[in-house]
Amino acid sequence: MANLKILLLVTLGLSVGESASVNNTRPKTGCSDGKVRGVNLGGWFVMEPWITPKLFEEVNNGGDKIVDEYTYAQYLDPQIYKERMIRHWESFYSKEDLQTLVNTGISHFRIPVAYWYWDIEDGEPFPQPNMNDNDFQSPLFYLKRCLQWIEELGAQAILDLHTAPGSQNGYDNSGRRFPRIEEAQWTGSNYPVTIHNIARTLRIIKKYSAFVKNWMDTGVIRKQTIYGIGILNEPHICAGWNFNGEKWDICRDDFYPKAVETVRSVFHNYGPKIIIDVAGRAFTDFDDIFADPSGIEIDAHNYQCFGKQWNDVAQAWDGWQQHLEISCNNKDPIPESPLPVWAGEFSLAITECQKYLQGGYQINYVPPDFDPSVCNYYNSNFDGYSWDYKEFLQNFFLAQIDSFEVGAGWVFWTGKTEDHCAPEWDYLFLLKHDILPKDLCNRPHYC
Template sequence: MMSCFNLKTWLLSLVFLSYLLSLSHGIPNKEFRVRAVNLGGWLVTEGWIKPSLFDGIPNKDFLLWRLNENSFRFRVFNNQFVGLDGINVVAVSSVSTDSEKFHFVKEGGNSSLVRIKSSNGYFIQAKTEDLVTADVSEVNGWGEDDPTIFVLTITSRFQGEFQVTNGYGPRKAPQVMKKHWRTFIVKEDFKFIASNGLNAVRIPVGWWIASDPTPPSPYVEGSLNALDNAFLWAQEYGLKIIIDLHAAPGSQNGYEHSSSRDGSQDWGKTDQNIQQTLHVIDFLTARYANSPSLYAIELLNEPRAPGATIENLTKYYKAGYEAVRRHSHTAYVVLSTRLGTSNSREILPIASGLNRSVIDVHYYNLFEPQLNNITVQQNIDFILTNRSSQLNSVTTSNGPLTFVGEWVAEWQIEGAMQKDYEAFAKAQLDVYRRATFGWAYWTFKNIRNHWSLEWMIKNGYIKL
C-alpha cells in the first residue's frame, strides 16, 4: 500500500497578492460598488446599472480583468464584456478586445478617489440613474458631487497563481515566483519525507508547465525546473511521484487552486480546450516516463459538476489514458471524481476498462455543512462510519484501485485540544489506509499548522 501526501500548491503558488476594490460614484444617495479580486476579479454594481442597460437583469456580478497596473476589462453575466455603444456604456461583446478596455486614473498619494477612462479617451460618468456614458473630456478637481469620480477601497481578495503573477506584473512576478520555488520546498524536505516512512509525493502542476520556459502571460518561467528538481530528489531518497494536473486550461472548477482568472469555469467547453489539456499530459508523461520515480499521472484534479460534464470528462479521461500509455505502460493513471455530485461511483464504468487505473476521492469534514458545530466524537464517528462507507462504495475486488488523494486533520471546532486532533487524525488514517492505492495529506507545508503534515508530524499530532 502506498502512503502519499501532497506538497501544497507548490508548482502553482503559495504567495497571495490580493486586492479587492470598492467604488462609489459622486451622485448623492446613489452607489457604484466594485469588488475586484487582486485587480482582476469580481465586480458588483448597484444604483446606476439599471435593468434597461443589461437585458432586464439588475445588480449582476461583473468580472474585472486586470490587464496592467491601471487598465481593466469588465466581463458581465453571459460572458459579455462591457464596452461602448456610441458613448453609452453597455455589455457589447463575448470576445475581449481593446475596445472594451478601461483605465483607472487615481487622484494620487494615498487617496481612494479614481476616475475611469474609456477606450474612446473619455471619462465615464453616471449621467442619470438609467444611463452611464463615456463622454467627459475635461475634468477638474476631485469634488464630491462630480459624477466622474469614484471611491476605491480594499475589501477582500482572490488567490491562485494567475492572480499572483498577474498582480505582481512582468517585472516583479519572476522574482517572486523564482524565490518561492527556490526556498519553499527544498531537498531537505524530501529527506524528511522519506525518513518518516512516507514513500511518495503528489505534486500539483499547472497546464502552463508544458510551455516552460516561455509560458503564456502572465505565468513566468521556472515551474518545470522545480518539477525536474523534485524528480532528482525523489530518486535520491527512494520516493515515488504522482504528477497531478491541478490546473487545466480554462479552469476545471473555477477555484483559485485551478488558477482561474476570475472564478469562471471554462474547461472542456471546446474540443480545442480538451486537446490542449491532452497535450500537457502527453508532454509530462514523455518527459518523465523513464524516471524510476514516476509512479502515476493524475489526469485532472477536482473537476466540478455540472460545468465539467460527465460526457466531456469521459471523453477526456479515455483520451488522457491513451496519452499516458503512448509513453508508459507502468505508470498508474489517476481519475478524479467530480466535485458537486454525491455519486462518486459515476466514473467507475470509465476506470474499470482501463489497466492500472485509480479512482481519486477527496474527503474534508471541514467542508461538509452538516458537520459544522458538532462535537469531536461526532466528527470521528462520521469518519469511521460515513467515510468508511463512501470509500467502500468505490472499492471493487477486480476494478480500479482507490486513492484518498486529499484529506486534512482540520475541522469546524473551536477550542479543540491536541488529543482531539490526534484522535481525529488517527481515525482518518485507520480508514484511509484501506484505500488500495494509498492516501495523500493536503498538504506537506502550510502557514496554517493543522494543514501542514510537516508541522503535524514534528509536533506529535500525527504518528505514522
C-alpha cells in the same frame, strides 16, 4: 540575477558550471506492503492564497485584485513576477523537509503542476514556457530537482496536472478563480460544439507526459521514481453539483478515455499509473468507462470541512465523535470501486475557517458557512488548544487512514503551509507537535 544563480548553486551543493546528478543508490522507504502513504507538496508549483497568504498579501497592497496565479502574472511587473516565483520555487520546500517525511514512513509525494509550464496561448498572462530545465529561472529546474530529491530518498512521485486552461472547477487551485463554477471556461459554454480547452488540455497532457518520459529516457530520473501521472485535478465541472449531473458525460465519455490513451501513447508498455480524479462521483460511476482498465487508479479526495453539512457537525455537542465514526465508515464504499482507489487529498480540518480557504483571497475573509464562534475557537493558537482537541486530531488522522488503507492508501494535503499558518493542514507542523505518528509502519489504529 547572477548572484541569485550562484546562491542557488551553493544551496544545491554545486560549483558554478556543475549540474545535479542522479544518485544511483535507491534506499528502501515506506512500509513494504504496497500501500501509498503520501504527502502533497501543495502550494509550491501551483500557488494557493490560503497556503501562502503573505505571497499574496505583499503584492495586493491592501486590495484584493491578485487572487490566484493567473492574476499574479497578469498584474505584476513581469520581472517582479519572475523574481518572486524563483524565490518561492527555491525556498518553499527543502530536501530536509522531504527527508523528515520519509523518515516517518512516507513513501509517495504528490506534486501539483501547472499547464502553463508547457503551454500558453495569446491572451494568457503567463511567461512563455521555459523548457530549459538547467535554467534556474525555469520552474522545470525546480521540478527536476524535486524529483531527484525524491529519488535519492527512495520515495516515488505522483505528478498531477492541477490546472487546465479556462479552469476545470473555478477555484484558485486551478490557476484561475471564478466567482461561480458555472463561469469556469474549461468546457466552453456550448459543449460539445466548442471543445477548445478540453482538446488543448489533452495536448498539454501529452506535452507534460513526454517531458517526464524524456527525463526517464535520458537518465535524469529513473522510471521507477514516477508512480503516477495525474491527468487533471478536481474537474468539478464534471461532478454535476451545479449542472444536475448533465456534464458528467464530458469526463466519463470524452475527456477521461482520451486522456488515458494520451498518456499511454507516450509511455507505451513501461508507463506509470494513470491517475483519474473521482470528480465528486460514486466509485460505481467508473464501471466500464475504459476498454482496458489496467494501470488506471482513482484519486478520491475526502474532506470533512466544506459546506453547511460540516458546519452543523462542528457545532454539535458530539461533533468530534461524529467525525471519527464517519472516518471509520469511509472504508465501506471502497470495495465497490472497479479500479484501485486512494485518497489523494484529506486533512485534519473540520471547518472552513482557515483564512482564504473557501472562496479565496478577499480583504476581509468571511467563511461562507461557519458561525463566528466556531471560527474563533478553531482559529485559535494551536499551543492553547486543550489536550482533548489534540487527542481528537490524533484519532481523526488514524481513523481516516485506517479506512483509506482498505484501499490503495492515502496522500495528505498538504506538506506545509507558510509559517505554519494552517496547522490542521500542515503535515510537518502536526508531526512536530506529536499529532501524527513518528512511525507509520508501526502505528496504533483507531477503527
